[in-house]
Amino acid sequence: MAPADVARYQVSPETGKPLRPRPWWGRARFPRQPLARHLVLALLGAVVLYFVTSALSPYNNVLVGEIALYLIALAGLSLLTGTTGQISLGQGAFMAVGAYTVALLMTHTHMNFVLELLAAIGAAATLGLLVGISATRLKGPYLAGATLLLALALPPIADKWSTTFGGDQGLTTIVPTAPGGINPEEWLAWIELAGALITLVLLANLLTSRFGRSFRAVRDNEVAASLSGVHVARTKVTAFAVSAGCAGLAGAFLGLSTGVVSTGEFPLTLSIELLAAMVLAGAGSLFGMWWGAILLVYVPQWSTSVSGDFGLGAGTSAYLATIIFGVVLIVVMIAAPSGIQGGLRWLWEHVSKQWSISRDERAAPRHATHFPPSAADHQPNLVHDPLNE
């Protein structure tokens, strides 16, 4: 805790009351227990998103839905790469597994929709588990290479057994019919946003738990982690499976959004774009993945309209999105090496520090913040909150 923060919780030695006047909302406090805290945040998010989606046009709802699904895939990847330190170029392949699982179940059975989604997560996570077991032996570029292989090898499998998987043509998916009056684009966006919020809550909780600490310990130093009693291999495999499960759900949603699941939807570039977007957004952060997902979906949109405004040819505009994405990546990596979320956090900390120092100086003499030193000053920050990371 920064000294400035300590001042907020200083108690007057005479009255026993806080030095800072109690704010108008009285005792209402943001819950500190992680699950409650994340649930409250998710509920607030859901309310905001409900109003946002209601105000948007059907097409923008399609895009919001896509943002939600990419967010899920990115959050999983952020956990794997940012938090656990394992690089993966196979996120697109796990998405394909989830998508095909849902499409196959929809074609051959009449299962409950939620069960189908859970099956997609399960199938992708199972594959992630298997890949993860072999991946524990690999590091850095070798791991990237192995996962790259997965992204390259899975689509041909779907082509090989094209009677089952529909080949290039693919399998069709059906979105459950919207309850009366809601337009289908909005309905699908809600489904995908709900999936994204639930995923974020679960992942945020996972990261504040023992698992989250193990993930970070393994990332920072495997030897030190294992000396502290962390089972390194098991931790890595867990991270892989969780990340793949997220990708499975994202893939299932992608299949629903497009109405069809085919090999062409999961090119190698998808996996690479996901990795780039994750780094750009801020590896290791969960909340920051919103930025990555928004960029993934909106950069092509903006570039199309920009090239339209400037009368660029269709050929140029086709490459413009890639160019913009590349330039943004370079600029962000130079300006904020920890990604957009990292940059924003740095900015916020700076601003809030200035702000609280000047306020606290007015509220209490400056030396009070340092003398007598509070126990909180030396409290190590054990509770690691990924939402604020």
Added chain:
Amino acid sequence: MKEKNQSSRRRWVAGISAGTMVGTLGIGVMAPAASAQAPGVTATSITIGATVPLTGPAAPGYDEIAPAMDAVFNWVNDHGGVYGRKIKYIYLDDQYNPAETATLTRKLVLQDDIFADVGSLGTPTQAAVQAFLNSEQVPQLFIESGCNCWSNPKYPDSFGWQPPYTVEGKILGAYIASHFGGEKVGYLTQDDEFGQDFVKGLNMELAKPTVVSQQTYDAATLSGPLSNQVAALKAAGAQVVAMATIPAATALTMLPAASIGYFPQYVISNVGADSPTVGPLLEAYTKASHGTATQVKAAAALLNGVITDAYEPPESQVSNPWVKVETKLLKDYAPALYAKTGLDGNTEYGVALAYTFVQALQAAGKNLTRAGLISAIEKSGKSFVTPGFVPLSYSSTVHYGFQGAEVVKLTTTAPPSVTPTGSWLGGVNLTRVEVTNVGSGPVTTYTGDIALPPSSLVSTS
């Protein structure tokens, strides 16, 4: 000089149909009511859209079609549009990726408010949005694919245009059966409806035992020579190789085959055998793999002797009245495109397809609605004047376009196709125009008339 040009162009338009003229003259007097307009239609404009590959593996060649279509629309707009409405054509790059197609098509329909989706390309890509477009009742017109899936009572708003691949397969299969009887045949086809429908047609005409090997490739992951497939065909001893391939895949088959000394008789479906498209690809790929100047030059000559089919006059027949008209139109209304590609199979395809759509708009009349457009195509599609050898076969039950073609051989003895990129092999026809259908109908020689461009059209060139 310029004025003379102007007036002759005006006559050209008049030649399309008397209906347009009446409509064009009528706009000042009776402007269509502003209220009950179909989406994308105003008193002065019609907005239509499409998704096509402009980048990615399927882009070479196919990226020319939409700009060529735009040339026709610009020409129409320059002459007052259709019933006073100018055509605005929005085409977006889907990279031949169905996920992109799905998003972009929703953008076109929900955001850009298009009246119809016209000239979108690809089987997997358009199959991905067929249900969506039909549920929104947006006409999905003249899909650039010969899949049998476009004529489906479940999807009344979808229409094909080019011959179904099964029809091509039957016509080419019948030719193989009668001219290469007894020789071993191998297949190399794209692993989707394009390839499967073509194979369906071939199998109807070829005796099973003659087919010794069936190879496929995946268009989405096509990135290098199809060496494995070629080796398998050679190992099976295939003397004739029947292919349903996109231009890039044709080139990526012929090069590795030549490098292992394998020179079968290629019989290639129309899309994969356009020599001004495939020729430059053969050269470019050879150059990319550090071929010498002589090797690069020899690469395009691999196309010599290739058998294919044509359903509109080959662009090498420069004296053909359609070819003349199409060349002039591209030169005047898409000069940048013409300077790059000239008239090749793709630009010719685009011009002919757009020309078909303009006639559909005319047939739909002044009070343009989506339902009206569909019923106009079903009712009068057969009488549209197009460069196709046979009339379009649209009716209330058939949504296929052309169902006939002639068998053509690319050869050095034919007059070459001269484009800005060079001089490419021209074709000579081996058979008369043959017609059949996607079902079990026989392959027979077409006896009807072959449409010529309206006389006023010809006089301009």
